[in-house]
Amino acid sequence: GAVVSQHPSWVICKSGTSVKIECRSLDFQATTMFWYRQFPKQSLMLMATSNEGSKATYEQGVEKDKFLINHASLTLSTLTVTSAHPEDSSFYICSVEGSLTGELFFGEGSRLTVL
Amino acid sequence: GIQVEQSPPDLILQEGANSTLRCNFSDSVNNLQWFHQNPWGQLINLFYIPSGTKQNGRLSATTVATERYSLLYISSSQTTDSGVYFCAVASNAGNMLTFGGGTRLMVKP
Numbered sequence: 001g002a003v004v005s006q007h008p009s010w011v012i013c014k015s016g017t018s019v020k021i022e023c024r025s026l027d028f029q030a031t032t033m034f035w036y037r038q039f040p041k042q043s044l045m046l047m048a049t050s051n052e053g054s055k056a057t058y059e060q061g062v063e064k065d066k067f068l069i070n071h072a073s074l075t076l077s078t079l080t081v082t083s084a085h086p087e088d089s090s091f092y093i094c095s096v097e098g099s100l101t102g103e104l105f106f107g108e109g110s111r112l113t114v115l
Numbered sequence: 116g117i118q119v120e121q122s123p124p125d126l127i128l129q130e131g132a133n134s135t136l137r138c139n140f141s142d143s144v145n146n147l148q149w150f151h152q153n154p155w156g157q158l159i160n161l162f163y164i165p166s167g168t169k170q171n172g173r174l175s176a177t178t179v180a181t182e183r184y185s186l187l188y189i190s191s192s193q194t195t196d197s198g199v200y201f202c203a204v205a206s207n208a209g210n211m212l213t214f215g216g217g218t219r220l221m222v223k224p
Contacts, residue, residue: 001160034211038156043201044214091156095212102146102210103163104203109156 002098138202
């Protein structure tokens, strides 16, 4: 299956700052990556679909100006949480479709805490 | 969108016991996956099983697509099996996964 790496694993920032999270597909060229968010003791919710070379597709209720997604290459997608606030504190995790069957593989996740 | 329901939400087992986790979904699917989320949050792929039956060691899974459900069997449970098990599906309309609410499993020694 695909190997997916996220960085950073943990980040703590002050309210009002911006945070960038990277998602790399290490062994597979991914034209599409998916970003999910998970609040404590809840399930994963799809935030957006990241498309290489074009604009991301956001799910209903997700602010595109708040969560900037850039997919500049076939191996890297970035999620930037702009002007972060405590309510943005969450676990952010990306996924890549790793094979012709459509099986998805996930990164290790990035835990964001906004003070 | 497609709805995914998992049961039970919580499960406590004694080490060595067997269990069955269920996933019901509301529409036709072209992808169904089972994951184990470890204490650090990482999702471990268990099965890619849009239909049929698969086995991997003490774990096995069956999906009956026509009846819109999937089952995950854990036999001879171990404390390391503890964690949250998620079922996730993609409908025929697209390949982004929709997750169920998860089953939180605790295996006691």
